[in-house]
Amino acid sequence: MTQVLSGIFFHLGKRKESTKDYSKKWWAVILMLTVLVVLIVAALIAISLTARSGVGIHVVAGTFLLAMTSLLTASYIKRINLPNNQVTRHPVYLPVAIVSVFFAITSLVLGYIIYPTDPIGFGIVMIAGGIVLSVFFLLVYEGYPRLKIHGSPGILAISGLLMVTAIIYMTVIADWIVPYSPFHINVGGIREPPNPSFPLGTTSLGQDMLSRVIAGGATMLQVAAISVVVCFSIGVPIGLLSGYRGGLVDKTIGLVMDSLFAFPGLVLAIAIAAILGPGILNMAIAIAVVYIPSYFRVVRSQVFTVRELPYVEAAIVMGARDRDILFRYILPNVLPSSVVIMSINFADAILTAAGLTFVGLGLSVDIADWGWDLTLGFQVLIVGAWWISAFPGLMVILLALGFTLTGEGLNEILTPKLRE
Amino acid sequence: MVDVLRIKDLIVEYTTQRGTARAVDRVSLTLGENRTLGLAGESGCGKSTLGRSLMKLVPYPGKIVSGDIILNIDHDITWKKGTIKKGDVSILELNDDQLRMIRGSEIAYIFQDPMTSLNPMLSIGKHFIQIQQAHDPTIEDEQALERAKEVLESLGILAERVDDYPHQFSGGMRQRVMIGLGLVLRPRLLIADEPTTSLDVIVEAQILEEMAELKEKFNLTMILITHNLGVLAQTADDVAIMYTGRLAELAPTEALFENPQHPYTEALLQSVPDVTKPDKKLAWIPGAPPDLVNPPDGCMFNPRCPFAMDICKQEEPPLIQSDTGGLVACHLYGRS
Numbered sequence: 001m002t003q004v005l006s007g008i009f010f011h012l013g014k015r016k017e018s019t020k021d022y023s024k025k026w027w028a029v030i031l032m033l034t035v036l037v038v039l040i041v042a043a044l045i046a047i048s049l050t051a052r053s054g055v056g057i058h059v060v061a062g063t064f065l066l067a068m069t070s071l072l073t074a075s076y077i078k079r080i081n082l083p084n085n086q087v088t089r090h091p092v093y094l095p096v097a098i099v100s101v102f103f104a105i106t107s108l109v110l111g112y113i114i115y116p117t118d119p120i121g122f123g124i125v126m127i128a129g130g131i132v133l134s135v136f137f138l139l140v141y142e143g144y145p146r147l148k149i150h151g152s153p154g155i156l157a158i159s160g161l162l163m164v165t166a167i168i169y170m171t172v173i174a175d176w177i178v179p180y181s182p183f184h185i186n187v188g189g190i191r192e193p194p195n196p197s198f199p200l201g202t203t204s205l206g207q208d209m210l211s212r213v214i215a216g217g218a219t220m221l222q223v224a225a226i227s228v229v230v231c232f233s234i235g236v237p238i239g240l241l242s243g244y245r246g247g248l249v250d251k252t253i254g255l256v257m258d259s260l261f262a263f264p265g266l267v268l269a270i271a272i273a274a275i276l277g278p279g280i281l282n283m284a285i286a287i288a289v290v291y292i293p294s295y296f297r298v299v300r301s302q303v304f305t306v307r308e309l310p311y312v313e314a315a316i317v318m319g320a321r322d323r324d325i326l327f328r329y330i331l332p333n334v335l336p337s338s339v340v341i342m343s344i345n346f347a348d349a350i351l352t353a354a355g356l357t358f359v360g361l362g363l364s365v366d367i368a369d370w371g372w373d374l375t376l377g378f379q380v381l382i383v384g385a386w387w388i389s390a391f392p393g394l395m396v397i398l399l400a401l402g403f404t405l406t407g408e409g410l411n412e413i414l415t416p417k418l419r420e
Numbered sequence: 421m422v423d424v425l426r427i428k429d430l431i432v433e434y435t436t437q438r439g440t441a442r443a444v445d446r447v448s449l450t451l452g453e454n455r456t457l458g459l460a461g462e463s464g465c466g467k468s469t470l471g472r473s474l475m476k477l478v479p480y481p482g483k484i485v486s487g488d489i490i491l492n493i494d495h496d497i498t499w500k501k502g503t504i505k506k507g508d509v510s511i512l513e514l515n516d517d518q519l520r521m522i523r524g525s526e527i528a529y530i531f532q533d534p535m536t537s538l539n540p541m542l543s544i545g546k547h548f549i550q551i552q553q554a555h556d557p558t559i560e561d562e563q564a565l566e567r568a569k570e571v572l573e574s575l576g577i578l579a580e581r582v583d584d585y586p587h588q589f590s591g592g593m594r595q596r597v598m599i600g601l602g603l604v605l606r607p608r609l610l611i612a613d614e615p616t617t618s619l620d621v622i623v624e625a626q627i628l629e630e631m632a633e634l635k636e637k638f639n640l641t642m643i644l645i646t647h648n649l650g651v652l653a654q655t656a657d658d659v660a661i662m663y664t665g666r667l668a669e670l671a672p673t674e675a676l677f678e679n680p681q682h683p684y685t686e687a688l689l690q691s692v693p694d695v696t697k698p699d700k701k702l703a704w705i706p707g708a709p710p711d712l713v714n715p716p717d718g719c720m721f722n723p724r725c726p727f728a729m730d731i732c733k734q735e736e737p738p739l740i741q742s743d744t745g746g747l748v749a750c751h752l753y754g755r756s
């Protein structure tokens with residue numbers, strides 16, 4: 001996994017360009033970063049000023065501070081070590097860890113001072129939001145110059161990743177910046193169209209649409225994350241086993257997988273969700289079952305190709321151990337393609353989750369969820385209340401688009417390396 | 421002199437949809453310590469199959485049908501799950517675990533194509549570490565790296581390049597790395613299957629030179645498989661000529677080149693271009709090697725042989741002692 005990730009960002013480990021070129025890029029990036037930050041900050045401040053919690057602005061400021069600090073720490077470490085005029089990658093984990101611990105403590109202390117009713121919650125959100133935001137900034141700062149050399153696939157991947165992290169950040173701090181509780185009914189009129197006090201309008205129950213849009217990603221992201229983890233950790237190992245062992249094992253697993261694969265995905269997910277009942281975990285499991293065969297097939301066929309490659313044979317000839325052949329020769333060369341499936345799987349999981357909620361097999365009514373709002377909004381579309389389904393729908397599309405872009409980009413970037 | 425390797429009546433067959441193809445047919449060979457045996461013959465005559473069967477690694481759907489391969493081992497091999505006593509070991513009777521210990525540490529095999537023989541995801545150093553630890557898990561990474569650097573330096577690759585990945589090396593360097601990987605465990609027998617075919621002539625000459633040096637340094641016994649008879653003339657002590665899975669001729673290098681006995685050997689030698697004699701007409705062998713699934717009766721070479729007699733179409737010639745001190749399988753000799 002780390003190899004794959006470092007393959008994306010740190011392609012060769014050593015950067016071939018000189019410090020001068022690097023600093024030029026660095027300035028361009030700084031400029032971009034500033035514009036981006038200003039825009040985001042403006043939007044966030046506008047929203048968080050009216051936050052229900054009263055400390056929305058503190059949360060936003062705190063997370064930005066944390067993210068900036070870790071970014072600076074990372075870049076400072078990098079710029080210290082410049083042997084032969086080259087910028088080399090050095091592990092930045094330790095200083096980042098120190099900074100994070102420091103922030104954890106300060107966040108808690110701040111929590112007690114600023115928000116005594118729930119200091120722990122405040123601290124946790126500060127840290128979680130800060131981490132997500134650091135990832136966002138690091139992606140721009142580190143990922144942009146590196147991915148740009150891959151041309152358009154690199155740009156695709158980075159914009160996808162940025163979209164996803166931005167949505168995750170919004171979801172993490174949602175509770176603290178929403179102007180109204182996403183669940184409270186009758187905070188405004190019924191089905192009010194967008195207006196200054198309710199920028200995205202209100203629902204049929206008089207809930208604030210803006211709050212629901214900000215907070216509604218949580219379930220979807222959780223479902224997607226859990227189902228992808230489950231899929232990945234089941235699909236990849238059995239694909240590996242099946243492809244490497246072959247024979248009867250392969251036939252048996254293959255038969256089960258093929259029969260799962262034969263069902264249309266959404267129909268199977270609906271059937272499983274209907275059996276398991278509503279809930280985040282059940283929804284995730286239903287989606288996972290649908291996607292395991294995809295991982296299995298891709299990994300298995302990759303293993304079949306890779307294990308016939310000369311370097312695997314060369315390893316056998318040199319007396320390599322079975323586990324080395326499997327985990328050092330086959331797995332690393334199979335992982336990139338499964339990572340690509342993973343990001344496409346993310347996108348599909350989100351759409352399936354929205355679909356499950358749409359047919360009423362998702363979640364209980366009081367949870368803020370884009371899928372739910374789509375369902376409810378769809379019913380009132382006929383009376384002209386377009387805003388109830390349009391904004392959550394837009395968010396679903398954005399998130400799915402983010403994952404798809406990431407997947408497509410990574411696919412392009414990683415595949416040629418495989419064939420080398 | 422100890423015989424490092426003895427092959428007795430080895431038969432290897434591929435089962436295909438069309439029938440069974442005998443890729444190695446009753447081959448017997450003996451290889452003394454420190455000797456270099458050159459193995460030559462047309463494409464598809466079973467050279468690689470023979471080489472691989474010495475490690476019991478015939479690719480699917482091939483099978484070693486019968487015969488015996490005896491390897492002499494000069495020290496006890498001990499590992500977690502078992503031991504192999506020193507002395508003569510029959511390769512075909514070893515189980516997978518024992519074979520794994522023999523592979524790499526006693527017999528090294530170098531493939532034709534260095535471009536694809538290294539794992540793109542592992543650095544060169546990791547290759548060396550992993551291969552040494554596979555045979556002796558107690559070796560530390562640093563120790564393994566030290567040895568790797570030593571071997572690489574002796575092959576003319578800078579020691580600091582151990583951290584580089586395969587794609588950062590040229591073809592010739594990769595082949596040197598492969599040779600280094602083959603030699604790092606100090607094997608007794610090195611099988612090189614067309615190690616320089618995919619390289620240009622200058623690199624080829626360098627690598628062959630280095631291999632000859634390493635052979636002395638590491639006290640190696642070698643089997644060199646190649647199409648290039650010129651290479652064999654320089655490096656081999658003995659040369660075996662194969663035709664459709666059988667040994668056609670086996671003789672000391674000088675004798676074979678100066679006085680080829682088998683018509684096939686002669687034809688092969690005729691087809692080698694010689695820069696010193698530009699007027700020489702290049703001969704080629706008419707016809708193609710026979711189909712291994714439906715081989716001709718009698719001598720396999722008879723449809724292409726200029727000296728074919730009646731008996732050649734009926735009886736297979738046995739491998740007999742030739743006048744030049746080698747072995748030859750041809751009806752032209754041994755009678756009358």
Ligand SMILES: Nc1ncnc2c1ncn2[C@@H]1O[C@H](COP(=O)(O)OP(=O)(O)OP(=O)(O)O)[C@@H](O)[C@H]1O
Pocket residue numbers: 434435436441443462463464465466467468469470479480481482712
């Ligand atoms: N996997 C296989 N399945 C079926 N037949 C095979 C297989 N591998 C090799 N053969 C057959 O066995 C014979 C010997 O093949 P081998 O690869 O040993 O030849 P070679 O002498 O090494 O040729 P080259 O000089 O081209 O490398 C060939 O006729 C080939 O058709």
Ligand SMILES: [Mg+2]
Pocket residue numbers: 467468469613
């Ligand atoms: Mg061959």
